[in-house]
Amino acid sequence: MNKVILLNKRPQGKPTLDDFKFAEEEIPTAAEGQVLLKTRYVSVDPYLRGRMTDAKSYVPPFQLNQPVQSGIVAEVLESKSASFNQGDFVSGLLEWKEFQVSDGKGLNKVDSTAADLSAYLGILGMTGLTAYLGLTEIGRPQAGETLVVSGAAGAVGSVVGQIGKILGCKVIGIAGSDDKIEVLKSKFGFDAGINYKTAKDMKQALADAAPQGVDIYFDNVGGEVSDAVLANINNLGRVPLCGAISSYNDTEVSVGPRVQPVMVKNSVLMQGFIVSNYSAKFPESIQQLTRWLQEGKLTYTETVVEGFDQIPQAFIDLFEGKNNGKMVVKV
Amino acid sequence: MNKVILLNKRPQGKPTLDDFKFAEEEIPTAAEGQVLLKTRYVSVDPYLRGRMTDAKSYVPPFQLNQPVQSGIVAEVLESKSASFNQGDFVSGLLEWKEFQVSDGKGLNKVDSTAADLSAYLGILGMTGLTAYLGLTEIGRPQAGETLVVSGAAGAVGSVVGQIGKILGCKVIGIAGSDDKIEVLKSKFGFDAGINYKTAKDMKQALADAAPQGVDIYFDNVGGEVSDAVLANINNLGRVPLCGAISSYNDTEVSVGPRVQPVMVKNSVLMQGFIVSNYSAKFPESIQQLTRWLQEGKLTYTETVVEGFDQIPQAFIDLFEGKNNGKMVVKV
Numbered sequence: 001m002n003k004v005i006l007l008n009k010r011p012q013g014k015p016t017l018d019d020f021k022f023a024e025e026e027i028p029t030a031a032e033g034q035v036l037l038k039t040r041y042v043s044v045d046p047y048l049r050g051r052m053t054d055a056k057s058y059v060p061p062f063q064l065n066q067p068v069q070s071g072i073v074a075e076v077l078e079s080k081s082a083s084f085n086q087g088d089f090v091s092g093l094l095e096w097k098e099f100q101v102s103d104g105k106g107l108n109k110v111d112s113t114a115a116d117l118s119a120y121l122g123i124l125g126m127t128g129l130t131a132y133l134g135l136t137e138i139g140r141p142q143a144g145e146t147l148v149v150s151g152a153a154g155a156v157g158s159v160v161g162q163i164g165k166i167l168g169c170k171v172i173g174i175a176g177s178d179d180k181i182e183v184l185k186s187k188f189g190f191d192a193g194i195n196y197k198t199a200k201d202m203k204q205a206l207a208d209a210a211p212q213g214v215d216i217y218f219d220n221v222g223g224e225v226s227d228a229v230l231a232n233i234n235n236l237g238r239v240p241l242c243g244a245i246s247s248y249n250d251t252e253v254s255v256g257p258r259v260q261p262v263m264v265k266n267s268v269l270m271q272g273f274i275v276s277n278y279s280a281k282f283p284e285s286i287q288q289l290t291r292w293l294q295e296g297k298l299t300y301t302e303t304v305v306e307g308f309d310q311i312p313q314a315f316i317d318l319f320e321g322k323n324n325g326k327m328v329v330k331v
Numbered sequence: 332m333n334k335v336i337l338l339n340k341r342p343q344g345k346p347t348l349d350d351f352k353f354a355e356e357e358i359p360t361a362a363e364g365q366v367l368l369k370t371r372y373v374s375v376d377p378y379l380r381g382r383m384t385d386a387k388s389y390v391p392p393f394q395l396n397q398p399v400q401s402g403i404v405a406e407v408l409e410s411k412s413a414s415f416n417q418g419d420f421v422s423g424l425l426e427w428k429e430f431q432v433s434d435g436k437g438l439n440k441v442d443s444t445a446a447d448l449s450a451y452l453g454i455l456g457m458t459g460l461t462a463y464l465g466l467t468e469i470g471r472p473q474a475g476e477t478l479v480v481s482g483a484a485g486a487v488g489s490v491v492g493q494i495g496k497i498l499g500c501k502v503i504g505i506a507g508s509d510d511k512i513e514v515l516k517s518k519f520g521f522d523a524g525i526n527y528k529t530a531k532d533m534k535q536a537l538a539d540a541a542p543q544g545v546d547i548y549f550d551n552v553g554g555e556v557s558d559a560v561l562a563n564i565n566n567l568g569r570v571p572l573c574g575a576i577s578s579y580n581d582t583e584v585s586v587g588p589r590v591q592p593v594m595v596k597n598s599v600l601m602q603g604f605i606v607s608n609y610s611a612k613f614p615e616s617i618q619q620l621t622r623w624l625q626e627g628k629l630t631y632t633e634t635v636v637e638g639f640d641q642i643p644q645a646f647i648d649l650f651e652g653k654n655n656g657k658m659v660v661k662v
Contacts, residue, residue, distance in 0.1 A: 242595070244591040255588055257585065258590075260550065260554075271599070
């Protein structure tokens with residue numbers, strides 16, 4: 001039999017085990033053009049919480065009594081598709097099932113000899129692609145420039161900083177605890193870090209850490225942290241906007257210094273993006289990230305939980321901060 | 332004697348006549364390699380306000396008790412340079428003086444038979460280049476898209492709108508009087524106009540005028556007008572930031588809704604620029620503008636004030652919106 005995890009009810013506040021329901025069904029068989037997949041690694045991500053709510057958003061909400069979906073790495077057990085062979089590994093947005101069939105649409109083959117399979121849910125998946133493409137396509141770093149990263153201890157931020165170092169930048173990370181700052185420097189090679197929760201004057205702290213000014217600001221947070229960085233932006237500065245998490249829970253529109261005057265004065269480029277804007281560049285980007293990973297120039301942290309049955313608990317644990325780096329479930 | 336206009340003090344808020352000082356000096360004589368120039372047309376531009384402030388910017392600030400500089404068309408009265416002949420007309424960044432000498436560096440000859448001399452301070456000068464390059468390099472208009480222009484009745488804005496029409500966009504102009512709106516539509520071919528001074532709800536007025544949303548926002552003003560346009564921006568929208576005149580006279584930092592959340596959500600690009608960022612493209616751009624001008628596809632309005640002594644007042648009047656199109660002073 002095939003185990004399946006359904007959305008039982010919509011979470012109120014923090015998700016609980018009651019919000020999920022296990023079910024069993026027959027293992028499906030692949031029809032012509034389809035593949036039969038066995039789930040190997042499941043990504044659990046905070047953004048899934050949003051899809052569990054019945055609210056209008058840029059992706060439709062999960063349906064009650066239907067399987068939850070997330071990023072998954074699976075093995076092709078059987079193929080009736082010309083595009084895949086038995087034994088291939090693929091990644092894609094798939095359902096929380098031990099086995100499922102797919103027509104192959106949206107699936108990407110992954111190379112199990114080049115990296116651990118779980119990496120394709122993190123540094124060689126959307127996380128790494130977001131960091132790499134946002135930084136290179138919008139930030140366009142040049143050796144010797146100063147790169148500031150907010151949300152630096154997050155999954156994307158820590159990769160951005162490492163790529164900045166590989167490309168020859170001076171890298172300054174902004175995060176919310178001294179422990180995180182220490183990890184940024186000791187593990188991820190950041191040149192400096194600023195704890196925004198304890199800094200008395202962020203604008204001055206930035207000026208001290210970046211005496212040559214800020215050439216690139218990879219922004220994961222928005223809000224007052226970003227105000228302080230932009231006050232230090234250099235002529236022809238670039239600002240990839242990856243997230244604005246500081247505003248996500250605002251009930252009123254967030255207000256702050258208008259950015260236009262400083263952007264006109266300094267010919268600053270600011271660009272919001274989602275990684276799928278650059279999907280044509282995914283293959284070459286994954287190649288580059290894989291090379292750096294193999295050369296030991298990139299590192300990452302992940303928390304691996306074992307067992308299909310543990311998926312809901314692993315997801316819940318995200319909101320308790322029990323993960324260190326990317327959280328995945330090995331099936 | 333030679334009349335000269337010096338910066339007397341740095342403006343606080345809106346510039347006033349007290350900020351300038353008239354002086355007289357001997358008319359200089361051209362040394363070997365130099366030309367003696369007689370000023371014929373002087374450009375007054377909002378961006379000069381920035382250079383009157385002692386703040387870090389892309390160009391150094393004007394010095395107190397030194398002549399103000401701006402774009403000027405001058406006649407070569409006497410030439411001891413191999414590059415220029417007596418009777419030539421030239422344009423360049425020159426000083427607010429009736430007569431001055433130059434070594435010719437940064438001067439461009441202009442053809443007084445191809446267009447009115449004042450055009451070389453406008454549609455065939457920095458104004459036209461700013462409109463053309465900001466719109467095409469940053470705005471990247473596609474036929475069928477909706478382009479909104481603020482400061483639309485200004486020198487740059489009216490050219491932006493016309494180029495938008497040539498390139499197949501729906502063009503909506505924002506300006507500060509019904510008369511200006513009428514001119515935008517009747518003379519410059521804008522599809523619609525919004526008077527920001529009388530509109531009850533700018534955000535709604537934009538939504539009504541641009542029911543498909545805004546693909547490109549060519550921003551000359553910043554401030555609340557821009558807040559309203561950005562509330563209507565489309566996915567993958569582009570915002571060339573040409574100016575932020577609404578903030579130039581602010582003595583405190585202008586505050587408004589933060590742009591980052593809407594930019595992340597819609598993958599919006601916003602880019603401040605000055606035309607010299609694109610100087611490599613000036614020759615081909617002037618060719619294109621000249622062709623359109625000759626084909627009757629581009630037209631322009633200028634406000635010509637007469638008299639060297641009127642230069643400071645003409646500059647001040649810019650901030651009261653007293654100009655209609657490019658403001659120049661005929662000397």
